[in-house]
Amino acid sequence: GQQLNQSPQSMFIQEGEDVSMNCTSSSIFNTWLWYKQDPGEGPVLLIALYKAGELTSNGRLTAQFGTTRKDSFLNISASIPSDVGIYFCAGHKTGNQFYFGTGTSLTVIP
Amino acid sequence: KAGVTQTPRYLIKTRGQQVTLSCSPISGHRSVSWYQQTPGQGLQFLFEYFSETQRNKGNFPGRFSGRQFSNSRSEMNVSTLELGDSALYLCASSLASGGPGTDTQYFGPGTRLTVL
Numbered sequence: 001g002q003q004l005n006q007s008p009q010s011m012f013i014q015e016g017e018d019v020s021m022n023c024t025s026s027s028i029f030n031t032w033l034w035y036k037q038d039p040g041e042g043p044v045l046l047i048a049l050y051k052a053g054e055l056t057s058n059g060r061l062t063a064q065f066g067t068t069r070k071d072s073f074l075n076i077s078a079s080i081p082s083d084v085g086i087y088f089c090a091g092h093k094t095g096n097q098f099y100f101g102t103g104t105s106l107t108v109i110p
Numbered sequence: 111k112a113g114v115t116q117t118p119r120y121l122i123k124t125r126g127q128q129v130t131l132s133c134s135p136i137s138g139h140r141s142v143s144w145y146q147q148t149p150g151q152g153l154q155f156l157f158e159y160f161s162e163t164q165r166n167k168g169n170f171p172g173r174f175s176g177r178q179f180s181n182s183r184s185e186m187n188v189s190t191l192e193l194g195d196s197a198l199y200l201c202a203s204s205l206a207s208g209g210p211g212t213d214t215q216y217f218g219p220g221t222r223l224t225v226l
Contacts, residue, residue, distance in 0.1 A: 095165075
């Protein structure tokens with residue numbers, strides 16, 4: 001099935017640095033979600049976006065629903081060691097399945 | 111409110127056996143989706159059930175089947191297990207009431223299946 005293009009695939013950053021990742025699709029979605037997954041656990045919802053152009057924050061995390069409805073962005077400010085994990089984007093159109101990105105693996109170096 | 115629960119958390123089977131995994135959605139959620147996650151393939155969509163009916167289906171062989179009960183709990187069955195079926199199986203639930211944001215999915219902790 002379709003997988004969204006998520007980049008970068010992996011990131012190694014120093015503690016305190018900001019992080020940016022994005023997801024693009026060839027299809028239009030009306031919902032974008034961002035999840036974080038720790039090893040062996042299920043993905044945990046970080047931010048949900050429901051409108052084109054919407055900018056939503058959750059603590060140090062900020063995500064945007066692209067105006068074309070084909071992309072989304074996630075930023076993490078002032079990274080800390082517990083931000084380590086794999087971040088997934090997911091796009092959805094009502095009545096259809098969710099499509100997931102390939103994931104961004106984040107390593108934070110103390 | 112309790113989150114999505116999945117049982118069992120870990121399972122070891124041998125090739126040729128069959129397995130049934132269970133998922134209890136968040137109370138009030140009517141949609142349950144199942145995913146297979148492997149290191150090489152990422153999150154692959156299996157199927158979605160809504161009000162006891164399969165609403166969407168991914169590209170998996172007929173050995174993978176599921177069902178949903180009237181209380182929205184769902185089960186997934188894999189018959190004639192193959193080595194390649196070893197994976198983390200995740201289920202996710204959503205309210206799916208038609209209103210804005212009600213399709214947002216919440217995941218369970220997953221069932222780790224190992225096929226020997």
